[in-house]
Amino acid sequence: MDATTPTSVPATAPATVPALEAVGIGKRFGPVVANQGVDLRVERGEIHALLGENGAGKSTLVNILFGLYHADEGEVRVAGTPVQMDSPRDAIAHRIGMVHQHFQLVPVLTVAENIVLGDEPTHRRGLLDLDRAADEVVELATRYGLEVDPRATVEDLPVGMQQRVEILRALYRQADVLILDEPTAVLTPQETDQLLEVLRGLAADGVAIVFITHKLREVMALADRVTVMRGGRVVGTTAPSETDEAGLAEMMVGRSVVLRVAKTEARPTDAVLEVRDLHVHDSRGRPAVDGLSLEVRAGEILGIAGVEGNGQRELVEALTGLRHAHGGTVLLGGDDITNATPRTISERGVAHVPEDREKHGLVGPHSIADNLVLNRYFRSPYARRGIRHAAAVDEEARRLVADFDVRTASIASPARSLSGGNKQKVIAARELSQGARLLVAAQPTRGIDVGSIEFVHQQMVAQRDEGVAVLLVSAELDEILSLSDRIGVIFKGRLVAVADAGTLERTAIGRMMTGGADAD
Ligand SMILES: Nc1ncnc2c1ncn2[C@@H]1O[C@H](COP(=O)(O)OP(=O)(O)OP(=O)(O)O)[C@@H](O)[C@H]1O
Numbered sequence: 001m002d003a004t005t006p007t008s009v010p011a012t013a014p015a016t017v018p019a020l021e022a023v024g025i026g027k028r029f030g031p032v033v034a035n036q037g038v039d040l041r042v043e044r045g046e047i048h049a050l051l052g053e054n055g056a057g058k059s060t061l062v063n064i065l066f067g068l069y070h071a072d073e074g075e076v077r078v079a080g081t082p083v084q085m086d087s088p089r090d091a092i093a094h095r096i097g098m099v100h101q102h103f104q105l106v107p108v109l110t111v112a113e114n115i116v117l118g119d120e121p122t123h124r125r126g127l128l129d130l131d132r133a134a135d136e137v138v139e140l141a142t143r144y145g146l147e148v149d150p151r152a153t154v155e156d157l158p159v160g161m162q163q164r165v166e167i168l169r170a171l172y173r174q175a176d177v178l179i180l181d182e183p184t185a186v187l188t189p190q191e192t193d194q195l196l197e198v199l200r201g202l203a204a205d206g207v208a209i210v211f212i213t214h215k216l217r218e219v220m221a222l223a224d225r226v227t228v229m230r231g232g233r234v235v236g237t238t239a240p241s242e243t244d245e246a247g248l249a250e251m252m253v254g255r256s257v258v259l260r261v262a263k264t265e266a267r268p269t270d271a272v273l274e275v276r277d278l279h280v281h282d283s284r285g286r287p288a289v290d291g292l293s294l295e296v297r298a299g300e301i302l303g304i305a306g307v308e309g310n311g312q313r314e315l316v317e318a319l320t321g322l323r324h325a326h327g328g329t330v331l332l333g334g335d336d337i338t339n340a341t342p343r344t345i346s347e348r349g350v351a352h353v354p355e356d357r358e359k360h361g362l363v364g365p366h367s368i369a370d371n372l373v374l375n376r377y378f379r380s381p382y383a384r385r386g387i388r389h390a391a392a393v394d395e396e397a398r399r400l401v402a403d404f405d406v407r408t409a410s411i412a413s414p415a416r417s418l419s420g421g422n423k424q425k426v427i428a429a430r431e432l433s434q435g436a437r438l439l440v441a442a443q444p445t446r447g448i449d450v451g452s453i454e455f456v457h458q459q460m461v462a463q464r465d466e467g468v469a470v471l472l473v474s475a476e477l478d479e480i481l482s483l484s485d486r487i488g489v490i491f492k493g494r495l496v497a498v499a500d501a502g503t504l505e506r507t508a509i510g511r512m513m514t515g516g517a518d519a520d
């Protein structure tokens with residue numbers, strides 16, 4: 001390590017000097033106390049998980065550590081020295097790297113360009129030396145076991161690969177501390193396993209890692225220590241060896257959490273959704289859904305298991321009117337709704353929890369109340385003869401915020417001020433309360449904390465019991481297994497199996513998801 005860099009940790013540093021330290025951090029957003037008296041110590045070579053309910057203040061804390069937010073109180077120390085963190089540039093100069101949940105990559109540029117961007121090796125005349133950049137990237141990637149194709153265009157890569165590029169971007173700037181805010185939320189189980197391997201390798205090399213996740217299994221498998229936050233404060237620091245998933249959940253939420261869904265046997269009746277020989281193309285015009293047929297009956301949950309990228313997204317988008325179907329039919333209660341508009345489909349009684357909440361779920365600048373009635377503001381009692389009835393909107397919004405435990409100071413706040421998981425709760429609250437015949441739920445609990453997952457799952461089962469047909473698409477096999485009455489496995493745009501949930505083994509599903517023997 002370069003001894004002239006004042007902020008790097010000398011190899012001889014006593015283990016007691018943390019790589020990164022937050023001391024007494026406080027941060028308010030108007031009336032919201034996002035962080036209060038927060039202390040965090042991250043040692044060299046340590047994987048430190050940061051855990052807490054939606055809105056607990058995790059992202060706020062790491063954004064302060066990375067210089068994106070300015071703390072109202074407290075101090076950030078790097079290798080024992082207090083530092084002023086006014087912008088990410090300061091953080092990078094102190095060898096702190098961050099991988100954001102929403103990637104900051106430039107889609108049309110290559111992997112190498114993205115990695116060296118802002119720090120590029122130049123020819124004497126100031127042009128980017130692409131060959132040298134590619135060589136450097138390959139060298140870096142090999143060193144950390146993060147294989148990437150330096151000349152591939154970022155937008156062509158699967159998310160797991162894009163995330164590698166983000167990590168390499170941080171490592172290229174020689175990060176001694178790597179902060180990752182919910183890095184596994186969008187990854188497939190396979191990509192997650194690969195990422196965890198990479199992080200272990202980095203920690204073994206001495207990198208200090210701060211890792212935010214809602215998945216307790218990952219914390220147990222990966223973390224050396226865990227700091228738990230609740231309501232803007234640290235409630236404690238523990239280690240996987242000292243606790244278990246239930247213990248972590250209780251520490252987070254302050255009560256014991258049922259990690260299993262309680263439900264009785266389904267009593268399905270008539271088919272609500274019938275999909276016949278559906279063909280849908282992906283955004284590049286290639287077949288994504290390839291002759292798929294399925295049926296969801298009133299009073300049952302059909303779970304679709306599959307590795308992401310096997311047509312799930314295109315299936316859901318075609319069913320909800322967001323994407324054109326090239327062939328086949330979609331029947332709702334016997335009526336043809338193939339290629340109807342999203343609004344028509346919604347008005348016919350289809351609720352949709354979309355996979356991409358930033359794109360389809362919320363209108364960020366609008367109030368939380370408006371977002372909660374986005375699919376019904378034009379109907380009674382929220383509007384009468386075209387005139388908005390604010391009191392009715394507010395009453396419904398207050399009820400949903402309380403029921404779904406949306407953490408916000410006010411229903412008048414803009415939706416974009418919510419923490420990631422609370423945004424998802426607003427969408428779930430709206431879609432699960434609209435009195436639909438069919439609920440299409442894509443990754444409905446992505447980014448939601450364990451306590452709220454419990455609630456959303458209960459609500460989905462309650463809907464089922466009221467006779468709603470539920471189509472669940474999830475990358476979480478555990479979610480599929482615990483909620484579904486029947487399970488379909490999707491592979492390359494086709495359902496390769498559909499069976500009663502009780503009859504399918506986890507391992508068999510896993511094999512079919514990857515096109516294994518059982519699929520035929
Ligand atoms: N830019 C902002 N403006 C207003 N309020 C904000 C802003 N950023 C965060 N908050 C509020 O601060 C609190 C903490 O939010 P934060 O994003 O840190 O939570 P989190 O622990 O990361 O939650 P999640 O698990 O849902 O991502 C929340 O109440 C949130 O609404």
Ligand SMILES: [Mg+2]
Nearest residue numbers: 058059419420
């Ligand atoms: Mg967050």
